[in-house]
Amino acid sequence: MKILCLGVVGAGKTSLIQRLTQDRIWEEKTGCVIYGDWMDTPGEMFENQGFFRRLLQLTNQVELVLWVVDATKPMLGNHLEYRRLIQTEVIGIATKIDTEEADLLRVSKRMQELGIWRWFPISNHTGEGLEALREELLELEQMIHLKKKK
Ligand SMILES: Nc1nc2c(ncn2[C@@H]2O[C@H](COP(=O)(O)OP(=O)(O)OP(=O)(O)O)[C@@H](O)[C@H]2O)c(=O)[nH]1
């Protein structure tokens, strides 16, 4: 299953991919689109209107989009237009729930505003919430597999 992560600079996209694929994290700023089964994008691309169309094209090349939100700053940016135009399935991720500033009530409002009904609060640092996310990803992968077989 091909998955694409998008979200503002520093939201925790790369850390999430590191966690899910290697089970450890290290600092690595994303400078360009990283292609593969886990497609990583630089937050600048999400924040800059000039990349809007390109990012949308990329979402069409994957089976799942992870919309990564920093739980300490969930309201950052508008991006409602992006959400409306993405045709691929979207799951929300709220990162940094290990920090005191994390505000899950605001995240919940943000996700609602974005029309993202399935979202997972997680910490890339402590690993909290990742098991539930892994299970969800496995289920989705199986469903996509079945659909392809038909
Ligand atoms: N406390 C805490 N810090 C996190 C978490 N996830 C990421 N971080 C930190 O946040 C910073 C940014 O994380 P990245 O994973 O590089 O963020 P990104 O979304 O890939 O950012 P860009 O590549 O710039 O778009 C790093 O210092 C991470 O260690 C988390 O769940 N909890």
Ligand SMILES: [Mg+2]
């Ligand atoms: Mg990154």
